[in-house]
Amino acid sequence: MVGAFSSLGCLQTKTRWLKPPLGWCKLNTDGAVSVRNGEASCGGVVRDNLGGWLIGFSKKIGICSTFEAELWGLYEGLSAAWMIGVDKLLVEIDCLDVVKLFADRRTVDRCVALVPYIMELLSRQWQVRLAHVRREGNCVADWLAKHASVDDFLCHRLLLAPMEVFALL
Template sequence: MEQSHVWSRPPLGWICLNVDGTVSPSTGMGSASGLFRDNDGRWLLGFGKLLGVTSPLIAELWAIYVGLKIAWDNGFEYIQIQSDCLEADKLLLDPNRSRSSLSLVRAIDLFRRKCWVTEVIWISRDANKLADSLAKNVNTLHFFVEIS
């Protein structure tokens, strides 16, 4: 797997969804966030969601799920999901994902089966700095709407 330390643009005509989930080591409270960019890297939308006590994997899966819901609601047809969580990516690419023990994996799989094209791409943490920053600052950011 090639490790790039800069954001990679999606193919022409695609929308990039960068996601990240984070959990505070001191409180266990998690948040999920993401941002949508076009092929030129222009910001289209951003979102954040407070999750309560959770794990890093579940926070990442929530970010993907919420991002897909927003993408669907906005009529995006070609979505490249970029995540720095290898474990989440493996779960979503597993041929048995529709029978996963994690309900979020099953829900994401159902969403991805709708009439659109999605792909899941692993990226390095360095290439995902903007989504990471959003996830760590969901409580303090006011330029995007928190999704309930």
């Protein structure tokens, strides 16, 4: 199904990272908001069907809700996967509300400004499936989100895994 979006597995909850099927890549994303100062960030990683690192990202967002930070993670992750030419992508997010938001594309609430941009990415010529994952299965994305640069608001693309996440991979 070219250009298809599927919510298959959207209610499945996994507790650890599992490799995607042959021919698929997996994107794990996360958003984080500091309780100390309210600053938000997001991060994530795209891995191949063997678990190999393809690209990661980390971005400071500024002040926003946790839900919005999760949406930023999804947006930046989809953008990174598209940029490197992924055509079959499983997306795992530890925010069930984000997965539910996109479960039925016809009724997506567009009140958050970022939603139309995510919808545009999902409608491109590729297969994307969203699934919920427990926080334990999303530890690399969580680390990347929490360690975003505080110096700027650029999305930092990571072609190599940071040394600090090797133990988490």
